[in-house]
Amino acid sequence: MLKEIKKVDIVVIGAGHAGVEAALASARMGCKTILLNLYKDRIAAMPCNPSIGGPAKGVVVREIDAIGGEMGKAADATSLQMKLLNSSRGPGVWALRAQSDKVKYSKYMQNKVENQENLELVVGIAKDLILKDSKIVGVLLMDGRVIECNSAVLTTGTYLSSILHRGSETEKSGPDGEITTNYLSDTLRKKGIKLLRFKTGTPPRVRADSIDFSKATMEPGTDANLAFSFSTKTYTPVKNQIPCHLIYTTKETKSIIEDNLKKSAMYGGTIDGIGPRYCPSFEDKVVRFSSKEQHQIFLEPESLSMDTIYVQGFSTSMPIDIQDKMLRSLPGFENVIVDKWAYAIEYDCIDPTQLKLSLELKGIDNLFLAGQINGTSGYEEAAGQGLIAGINAVRKIQNKEPFIPKRSESYIGLMIDDLVNKGVVEPYRLLTSRSEYRLTLRNDNAEFRLKKYGRDIGLIKDQEWNEFLKFEKEINEGIELLKSIRFTPKMEIAVELNNLGQSNITQGISAYQLLKQPTVDSKIVFKYIPQLNNLSHNQLQYIVINIRFEGYIKKELETIQRFEKSESKIIPADIVYNDVENLATEARQLFEKIRPTSVGQASRITGINPADIQMLLFYLRKKYAQKTTI
Template sequence: MKGNIFDIIVIGAGHAGVEAALSSARLGKKVGLFNIYEDKIAAMPCNPSIGGPAKGIVVREIDALGGEMGKAADKTALQIKLLNSSRGPGVWALRAQSDKIEYSKYMQKIVKLQANLELITKIVADFIIKDKQIIGVKTEDGEDFFAQAVILTTGTYLKSQILRGKENYQAGPNDEQTTSGISRALKKNGVELMRFKTGTPPRVKKSSIDLSKLMIEPGTDLPLSFSSSTKNYLKINDQEVCYLVHSTKETKKIIEENLQHSAMYSGEVRGAGPRYCPSFEDKIVRFADKDKHQIFLEPESKELDTFYVQGFSTSMPIEIQDKMLKSLPGFENVVVDKWAYAIEYDCLDPMQLNLSLELKQIKNLFTAGQINGTSGYEEAAGQGLIAGINAVRKINNEEPLILRRDEAYIGVMIDDLINKGTIEPYRLLTSRAERRMLLRNDNAEQRLKEYGYKVGLVSQKDWDSFLGNEKEKAIAVEELKTNRFGPKTDLAIELSRTNQAHLVNGLSGYEILKQPGVNIQTLVKYISELSKLSLNSLQSIVIECRFEGYVTKEKQTVERLKKLESKQIPLDINYDLVENLAIEAKQKLKKIRPLSIGQASRISGVNPADIQMLLFYLKKHYNK
């Protein structure tokens, strides 16, 4: 029995489970990580990539807090890009095309070498619960394992069904095993479940595609990385290329004539699908006026002769998929390695969670990833890291780590899920963050490194290195502000010759940098301290210089809103006694039980008049 006792049990070793298990173990707890397969750790059953709009910033946040995803993405990248660089810095983000085999191997090695962490290849079938508190789990082979906290990160493996045309059978991603025991255990203990659907496109043999008919999509020729610890950057000449192709009128015609055969349109699919990553047939229906759509070919691994056909997700029968693919330019002789499919799975209504990601109905049971209604590896990893930290803090009788919306995209995501819920797979977007100029790709460390250090996941060495970099940056900014350049200086002449700026009067380096056409790299040889900084620090200086007024205004707004966040709502409040609350507001407040007025104000269905009534009540009965 002794070997079956852990501090924390993590169920599922996907992207959420790995971060949850690693963070818990690194914080000194004995962790049992349960997974169906020993060799499928942080696997990529869908897109072989890490990052993207908003998601790339989440990976930087995970790294700042002491997580592993950024390091793994840098180490196993085939290509890396800075997205949206022609637009405002609030939407800049990194995206890496990953070697999915090497990524999983990297994480498997990290898990197996991690002290305090044991990987257990068994299927969990039930919970052991006493007085509405989880104390352990039961496996399918009848063995009991005990823990002070359990973190559930089951991804798309809960009672999952594969759908393709009229095919409909129980299986996990790529026809792997699935489990229904956990779904039963959750329902038995009063947890409300939902049914969601996602899908994946075909994988095709590279050697069967005529690449001369496709457009090359290269990476970015800059020293880019997700992790601040990465020093060896993927050079442009070492990067794999992706390809762009467009669907044709023939593709559209094939789909329109065969919609009734799609699992999605034939009634086979019952779960809600992702709005922002629809199946290809859904694109044809929703955008009926368009004759073509973008499709990207992305390499899956150096070990494989396969492309992931990004943007071509479908639940059509195999014979229709074959026609669809062969209608694409360069695909006339295509050979398919794996056919596309849709997958349905159970997940829970995230409004049943506390902001710590602990379930309200079952004490010490935390959930993270797609079980919470999200989509994407990055969203899962961010939740897994927070769940791991908070499970440890719960055991230690410490306050949970709760990131505000103005502090992190991770905070935006968790706040959205719990206060608004979701009726479809949730995808993190830059538009979801009302303070996105504060939540930038370049400043993740400035926002979150201290949290990682205080909770114990960022080492003293890394913290000291960060402080040293910040000091160097501050010195460089000071030099920019104090050094002045007249119209006849070498810098002014170079700026004029390259059409970056034309100086009429003497200006400081900082004032020159405010001009949108000026490249900070031009100033490096004139401002000696700039040469010591990383590309990320240089980008940060440019943004803070040019958007100084806007950023300052945003920070002032945040400070005002913090007063609402600091106004606590007692946990024992009886909302039935609050006069003049709307019925919907009362129902939502009872269900979510917000911790503060700020959180209450963001709940869907709670309007300003309800908040005012709540404030009156708190002042009268709690003197708040």
């Protein structure tokens, strides 16, 4: 018997990092939204590593903020430590990373959800999706309640039919022993949706007061004014940040793994799911890199309110007695006390080639999917998808075109493009190496790439937009000033740079041209231009990068223009691929499965070769000459 029927515009199922972004975006765009979660207080939880950001991922968080999401603000407000990774390398791989207070982060997001207009948090388990004519119209809960909706976003993370593994012991459970559900997996299968079985894992958590940190190397944060969000104006000095520590595994650690490998769920045949290549279990590292005698382990604090350390890099599915031996073989861990043992977790996800680029499921209208259910890993990847799914769920019921960020203008767009066109054979993780345009998709320029979209969508409000316009105007004026200022060989700056061996100025040179020289310390140049004192560190950094890499950036932008030309070659929705002459059978099947919307997208489908694209172009020019830009 039905207990209650609620009617809303959008239901978001799951309040992890994807679900929170989807629900907040939907509500902020004016739609009455319900966020359905298994618990009231497990909002944007961190069941794995207590951090936000890292290579590529940090840029994603900046992109989320630029479009109008919440993750960047939450990470800034609850960080224990901030660092800029890869700063000794080129700006295309710079990455901001925050060591997060996992308790404060979740409470921050819970507060945002509970105080957001148009948004209601409902505790319950989704049992079934209610469809009418292959369109979602509601969600049935386990207790009989029904939520009617116009669109829904499914963000179930690792909670679908999940099983925890420690050696031969298994437990039907979600992360950290929480609730799991088989119902939605069954529902999706019945609707003809192809599911995959993936695996991930997490390391032990140990008591900080049981570790001898004198045997570890301290890894402090930085005093630089670093933040994910454009709105952040205050920064924590490094003396008030909480350090991490670095240790290395020992020969004994390796021997314990080698002697007990078959006891691992990973190698003992217990686990069927496919694990993440770029975040393997420790036993997998020992097997795959057998010549290495030691591996890095980072000791990361989880929260100011918890005396626990996350043993980063020590994920395992070994039984508890072997885990205990492994831990005690580490430097400083001789008397370690374990707060939570490591485990591996298997779960269901979908084959993401069944999605549209809007993240709407092809088989069910108005149902959008985001996060680990799409075969990805990581909080940041999930949040980026959640934001896009939430936006497009709203735009679908408003009869507006979906917002589809391009792979040439964001890592979020690149990720979605990869998922839909290439699919996944293991949990997908964003890497800078996945991008063809790393110098354009930088950590420092997310606002310039994406903020206009957030403004048009309605997630960037007047104050932030006006602040950004001022920020941009000051940068442009600064660049023009640098072009106008000239230095001569007898000026004080020329003498200083020559004495330092950074530059030998023999004739008049503009400040702009001087900054192009990679040996010149930009801080010295700016010291002699007091007119730039009002600019922030971020503004000056942006100016220097764009001046020094001007030629490379110009070439990359030309490549992007060619890419976008192929993206503008639209494939009509009514195309019949069986009618395309001389098309390989495999290509015909792949095109029919993916249903690409442009020639550019068609060319990126795994298994498609140039000859297939040529046949497609011939057909489009002949059949749709009046309808397309082919």
